[in-house]
Amino acid sequence: MRRIVLGLSILILLAAWAGAAEAPLGLPKAPIPKDNPLTPEKIQLGDKLFHDERFSSTGKVSCATCHAKDKAFTDLLPVSEGIDQLKGTRNAPTVLNAAYSQSQFWDGREPSLEEQSAQPFLNPVEMGLKNHEPIVKIVRTDPEYVRMFEKAFGMKAQQITMKEVKKAIASFERTLIAGDSPFDRYLYGGDKKAMSPAAIRGFEIFRGQGRCVSCHTIEHSHALFTNHQFHNIGVAAQRMPANLNDLRAAVQEVKKKGVDVAVLSNPKTESLGRYAVTRELSDMGTFKTSTLRNIELTAPYMHDGSLKTLEEVVQFYNNGGRLKETDPVPELLDGGIRPLNLTPEQQADLVEFLKALTSSQFIKK
Amino acid sequence: MIRLNRRDFLKSTGVAILGSALPFGLVKVALGAKNPAQDFTFGYISDAHIQHLGGPNFVRNWDRGLIRAVQEANLLSPRPDFFFFGGDLAQLGTQEEIDHGLEIMSKLRGKVHYVMGEHDYYLDLGKYWESRVGPQYYSFDHKGVHFVVLNSILTYDEWTFKKWPTPVDRMRAMARLDNPEGSPFLVGDKQRDWLKKDLAKVDKEVPVIVCSHSPLQKIFKGWNFWTDDAEQVLALLKPFRKVTVVYGHVHQVQYNQIGNISLHAVMATAWPWPYPKTYTQVKSTLPVLTVPMNRADPFFERDATGWQFIDWKTGHVDMHYQLPNNKDRAVAYNRKTGRPEDTRYQNPKNRIPPQNHF
Numbered sequence: 001m002r003r004i005v006l007g008l009s010i011l012i013l014l015a016a017w018a019g020a021a022e023a024p025l026g027l028p029k030a031p032i033p034k035d036n037p038l039t040p041e042k043i044q045l046g047d048k049l050f051h052d053e054r055f056s057s058t059g060k061v062s063c064a065t066c067h068a069k070d071k072a073f074t075d076l077l078p079v080s081e082g083i084d085q086l087k088g089t090r091n092a093p094t095v096l097n098a099a100y101s102q103s104q105f106w107d108g109r110e111p112s113l114e115e116q117s118a119q120p121f122l123n124p125v126e127m128g129l130k131n132h133e134p135i136v137k138i139v140r141t142d143p144e145y146v147r148m149f150e151k152a153f154g155m156k157a158q159q160i161t162m163k164e165v166k167k168a169i170a171s172f173e174r175t176l177i178a179g180d181s182p183f184d185r186y187l188y189g190g191d192k193k194a195m196s197p198a199a200i201r202g203f204e205i206f207r208g209q210g211r212c213v214s215c216h217t218i219e220h221s222h223a224l225f226t227n228h229q230f231h232n233i234g235v236a237a238q239r240m241p242a243n244l245n246d247l248r249a250a251v252q253e254v255k256k257k258g259v260d261v262a263v264l265s266n267p268k269t270e271s272l273g274r275y276a277v278t279r280e281l282s283d284m285g286t287f288k289t290s291t292l293r294n295i296e297l298t299a300p301y302m303h304d305g306s307l308k309t310l311e312e313v314v315q316f317y318n319n320g321g322r323l324k325e326t327d328p329v330p331e332l333l334d335g336g337i338r339p340l341n342l343t344p345e346q347q348a349d350l351v352e353f354l355k356a357l358t359s360s361q362f363i364k365k
Numbered sequence: 366m367i368r369l370n371r372r373d374f375l376k377s378t379g380v381a382i383l384g385s386a387l388p389f390g391l392v393k394v395a396l397g398a399k400n401p402a403q404d405f406t407f408g409y410i411s412d413a414h415i416q417h418l419g420g421p422n423f424v425r426n427w428d429r430g431l432i433r434a435v436q437e438a439n440l441l442s443p444r445p446d447f448f449f450f451g452g453d454l455a456q457l458g459t460q461e462e463i464d465h466g467l468e469i470m471s472k473l474r475g476k477v478h479y480v481m482g483e484h485d486y487y488l489d490l491g492k493y494w495e496s497r498v499g500p501q502y503y504s505f506d507h508k509g510v511h512f513v514v515l516n517s518i519l520t521y522d523e524w525t526f527k528k529w530p531t532p533v534d535r536m537r538a539m540a541r542l543d544n545p546e547g548s549p550f551l552v553g554d555k556q557r558d559w560l561k562k563d564l565a566k567v568d569k570e571v572p573v574i575v576c577s578h579s580p581l582q583k584i585f586k587g588w589n590f591w592t593d594d595a596e597q598v599l600a601l602l603k604p605f606r607k608v609t610v611v612y613g614h615v616h617q618v619q620y621n622q623i624g625n626i627s628l629h630a631v632m633a634t635a636w637p638w639p640y641p642k643t644y645t646q647v648k649s650t651l652p653v654l655t656v657p658m659n660r661a662d663p664f665f666e667r668d669a670t671g672w673q674f675i676d677w678k679t680g681h682v683d684m685h686y687q688l689p690n691n692k693d694r695a696v697a698y699n700r701k702t703g704r705p706e707d708t709r710y711q712n713p714k715n716r717i718p719p720q721n722h723f
Contacts, residue, residue: 331433
């Protein structure tokens with residue numbers, strides 16, 4: 001029986017792997033690093049590692065806790081909760097299509113899926129481990145893992161290191177790609193009835209008066225909906241360090257604890273955005289442009305989960321980087337953000353367009 | 366790697382003097398004990414071109430450029446001794462524009478010395494400016510350095526007083542590029558007399574920094590990168606051993622050495638110059654483009670704008686340009702060659718490719 005289940009999962013993963021080789025409609029092939037080619041064995045191993053709750057100090061938290069398959073690989077919370085329900089400061093990005101990102105995390109502090117995967121294990125508000133040793137111990141002693149690592153990497157138990165763990169998790173994540181939304185069928189599939197009239201109007205606004213496409217890019221043959229850059233769009237302007245002393249204190253904390261720990265433990269440090277990583281003033285309060293694919297499924301929105309609905313998001317942008325017109329706008333606001341003067345109908349159409357970015361396998365009928 | 370950027374002392378690994386063969390300490394002694402100039406830093410924000418559209422509305426792009434520069438300057442650490450504003454606070458010299466610009470500048474933490482620009486002057490010949498900002502030309506001393514601020518954007522009386530039916534016509538004429546009915550900038554007799562008397566009280570060994578809006582050189586007449594009596598002004602400065610001129614107006618990096626005088630341009634917070642044709646594809650509040658150029662990144666509204674801070678070391682200006690989303694750029698005095706040099710791009714091999722945001 002177990003063999004049948006195993007066989008079935010291999011078949012499913014093989015399909016995913018084969019699917020990964022051929023990109024979904026509207027997406028290019030997922031980039032695969034030369035030193036980590038994709039194989040069914042790695043994918044299956046990565047899936048198991050991704051869901052393993054033993055890799056936490058309480059034995060109750062895995063990657064899937066915050067990136068759950070039935071929640072579009074996020075957790076539907078404003079900010080994520082790790083061991084003992086400890087709250088972080090940032091909203092869990094979806095793993096769907098993360099394979100296309102040129103950097104990982106909201107502030108781009110890790111360059112690859114491999115490198116990103118190792119960080120949450122060590123964060124006190126995520127998995128809470130002091131170091132990776134417990135993980136290495138488990139994968140070297142659990143017979144199931146030993147067998148899978150041998151098949152995936154040709155390594156004996158004692159040879160297994162975190163490097164292989166990271167590669168396997170990244171390989172699994174590379175299969176989590178999803179295109180083929182009504183938008184894709186409309187634009188790349190030539191089906192002019194694939195989107196509703198409201199969504200079609202919304203698409204025009206997205207590319208025109210809404211100015212969305214400046215950062216949420218759509219290209220000739222595919223759309224990632226991100227320019228891979230970092231922008232300060234005005235979210236949480238009031239939390240940013242107001243003066244030099246506040247800034248000094250925040251930077252000292254980053255230096256002391258490291259970016260990963262500092263930004264998830266303190267809202268003021270968190271609001272530095274990419275500045276915490278690069279220490280360039282242009283990066284003050286900037287965060288990575290997210291993809292918009294499946295955005296309907298990944299509420300709440302923004303790096304701190306402060307916008308609850310797509311309607312609020314559109315209102316936020318329409319007001320030039322704030323939810324209410326009386327909210328403050330940061331001095332270092334990105335120049336691309338400005339009042340849009342969209343009518344309520346235009347805003348509603350824009351929301352309809354965003355809903356048309358949900359991949360077909362997730363559309364509930 | 367030599368790091369001349371003191372913008373963030375929390376990240377810098379050290380500061381070095383370009384082209385210096387001597388260690389830092391010995392250089393200070395070499396300057397002489399008579400009037401030892403100390404090292405200090407001052408910030409320089411310029412060419413904001415705040416433009417009134419009517420009612421409570423101002424051109425958003427120029428507002429944001431100045432707001433950004435002020436905020437970044439407030440986050441500069443260690444704090445500079447003071448700041449300059451290099452002129453052209455307003456675009457058409459109206460009270461609303463000057464007020465709005467001063468309101469944004471009021472958020473800057475530190476004393477500000479103001480230099481007058483032609484866009485501030487030609488509507489009412491400086492009357493409102495004087496009432497709110499201060500004198501059009503003046504001097505002061507700071508840590509052993511003699512600072513002189515000139516109003517170098519005056520012009521011939523005939524043009525100023527007799528040619529134009531209304532002050533608004535005169536202001537608009539001066540705001541145009543390549544204006545066949547334009548007139549070159551002047552420091553003028555009255556100010557040169559004042560300068561002569563002011564400098565007579567200053568020892569020749571004392572370093573002098575002159576801040577003006579126009580270049581105090583003759584670079585390009587069509588855009589008034591020009592001061593008609595430049596030679597006469599520079600002649601007054603020549604006897605001093607260390608002279609630096611800092612000017613705005615040109616909205617780009619420029620530097621020059623004329624004899625013993627170093628000249629440095631500062632960036633604008635408003636728009637770059639030359640500005641690309643893409644700026645004029647939609648209804649634009651910029652002066653009519655007369656010579657199409659293609660330089661700034663059309664996808665990034667702050668490209669080729671910026672502000673700067675000046676490190677004063679050993680009697681020479683090291684100008685640190687703060688360019689948004691770009692590599693920092695420093696033009697520092699090279700003691701071997703005896704002139705300012707771009708520290709990053711001197712060597713053609715070090716030139717960076719054009720910026721692409723897509």
